[in-house]
Amino acid sequence: MPGRTLPTIPTAEVRAHNNEKSCYVTIGTRVYDVTDFLDGHPGGPEFILEYAGKDVEAILKDEISHTHSDSAYEILEESLVGFMATEPVINGAVKSSKPADIVPLPPSEAGVAELKGMSQNGKPLYAATGMSSEEDLSKETDPNKDYKEHKFLDLSKPLLMQVWNGGFSKDFYLEQVHRPRHYKGGDSAPLFGNFLEPLSKTPWWIVPSLWWPCVAYGTSVAFGGLQSAPALAGYWAFGLGFWTIIEYVLHRGLFHLDE
Numbered sequence: 001m002p003g004r005t006l007p008t009i010p011t012a013e014v015r016a017h018n019n020e021k022s023c024y025v026t027i028g029t030r031v032y033d034v035t036d037f038l039d040g041h042p043g044g045p046e047f048i049l050e051y052a053g054k055d056v057e058a059i060l061k062d063e064i065s066h067t068h069s070d071s072a073y074e075i076l077e078e079s080l081v082g083f084m085a086t087e088p089v090i091n092g093a094v095k096s097s098k099p100a101d102i103v104p105l106p107p108s109e110a111g112v113a114e115l116k117g118m119s120q121n122g123k124p125l126y127a128a129t130g131m132s133s134e135e136d137l138s139k140e141t142d143p144n145k146d147y148k149e150h151k152f153l154d155l156s157k158p159l160l161m162q163v164w165n166g167g168f169s170k171d172f173y174l175e176q177v178h179r180p181r182h183y184k185g186g187d188s189a190p191l192f193g194n195f196l197e198p199l200s201k202t203p204w205w206i207v208p209s210l211w212w213p214c215v216a217y218g219t220s221v222a223f224g225g226l227q228s229a230p231a232l233a234g235y236w237a238f239g240l241g242f243w244t245i246i247e248y249v250l251h252r253g254l255f256h257l258d259e
Contacts, residue, residue: 008083009031009084010085011084014053015053018054019052022035023048024052024081026054026055026056027060029083031082031084032079032081033079140183141183143183143185156185156189158190159189187201188200
């Protein structure tokens, strides 16, 4: 088995995660990061924040307050981020012949190396993309799982303002945009999320339908002024080449930020 990768978190650190920006709760020694679940909690975020940084085992089982179903515990297990080493637990681990069975240890070098060597369906799993083969490129992306894992963009919500307000670092942004994602909620992920949305979904023939009349009119006006087909062809060739160079320079210099 691979070495354990979930860390042992000091009690003081767990207690410090006690607000809406970073909210941890515990059940025994298990530590859960429920920050992303605050807004989705049926009772509202304030009921969770009341126990932020604290143990919630008793309140989850409290019949007077509200007995939670098995699904609540399943949600918690998905948010497990580590284990808390309380003093009684540490004392018990010290006296035990198998302390790692009581307090999970930080990943060892051997464990990390083993994890890096893990494969998917017998093929290497590449960390940069999360893919193991060309076939994985066609797999649909689960928006909720992807956002929870990478904290980048929620594909089920409008993307423009997420990018605008994201505050992502350059390295993180470039890492994420090079990770393949495949939207399964429709033709494409929402860009604006309002009345402008139809403008982001344009059939291929719309652009030439709008521009060819303009191009034809401009060509007609130019020919009327030049009165020369060779001159008109020369200007056409110059304009086409000049704009191609401008577009290439913009593309390479502006949009390829990682080079």
